[in-house]
Amino acid sequence: xxxxxxxxxxxxxxxxxxxxxxxxxxxxxxxxxxxxxxxxxxxxxxxxxxxxxxxxxxxxxxxxxxxxxxxxxxxxxxxxxxxxxxxxxxxxxxxxxxxxxxxxxxxxxxxxxxxxxxxxxxxxxxxxxxxxxxxxxxxxxxxxxxxxxxxxxx
Numbered sequence: 001x002x003x004x005x006x007x008x009x010x011x012x013x014x015x016x017x018x019x020x021x022x023x024x025x026x027x028x029x030x031x032x033x034x035x036x037x038x039x040x041x042x043x044x045x046x047x048x049x050x051x052x053x054x055x056x057x058x059x060x061x062x063x064x065x066x067x068x069x070x071x072x073x074x075x076x077x078x079x080x081x082x083x084x085x086x087x088x089x090x091x092x093x094x095x096x097x098x099x100x101x102x103x104x105x106x107x108x109x110x111x112x113x114x115x116x117x118x119x120x121x122x123x124x125x126x127x128x129x130x131x132x133x134x135x136x137x138x139x140x141x142x143x144x145x146x147x148x149x150x151x152x153x154x
Contacts, residue, residue, distance in 0.1 A: 009069055012128060013048075019120040027116070030072025031109030036102070040113035043094075050085035057082065067099045080146040086122060087138030094118045 024041040027033070051071070058074035059067060067073050077083060095115040102110025126136050132153035134140035144150035 009071065012124075015124055015128075016045060016121060017047070019124055020117060023113070023116045023120055027052045027109055027113045030034055030112070033100075033108040033110075034136065035105075035107045036109045036113040039107070039110060041119045042117075043114050044117035044121050047085055047118055050083050052077070054080070054082050075148060081135075081141060081148050081151045082146050086125065086136055087141075088122065088136055089138055091115060091118055091122075 007100055020041045020043075023044055023068045024037045027040040028037040031037075052068070054071075055074050057066050057080065058078045098111035098114035102108065122136055129135075130153075132140070135151045135153070141147075143149065
């Protein structure tokens with residue numbers, strides 16, 4: 001993976017934090033719902049939980065935060081990029097899940113909180129790295145057997 005942000009992971013995650021706060025602010029302004037606001041913030045940050053999938057694929061059940069935050073320590077040797085929650089095609093599902101759960105739990109604007117947080121997260125990731133134009137499509141990654149070389153556009 002051509003991780004230009006891997007060397008600046010703190011900066012990269014700080015921008016995710018900033019975008020999560022920004023989306024949370026707009027959700028608060030639009031819907032005045034504390035739960036939707038908190039969820040907007042959390043989705044924007046915790047979408048990266050799927051990186052654990054890639055990590056465990058390479059390291060097994062060993063847990064090391066140092067290795068986890070050194071993304072190249074498991075992406076490069078494995079030659080695979082899974083990140084299952086990172087996919088443009090999931091955005092409509094995130095919106096729909098937010099709509100259904102929001103209606104059930106009476107959380108106004110939850111669909112927008114989830115959708116916009118995921119969208120801004122993916123946009124930042126998309127523009128942070130050099131990669132194939134379809135790399136952030138989950139179906140593209142499946143089609144290419146999650147190949148790191150295909151992800152990088154090689």
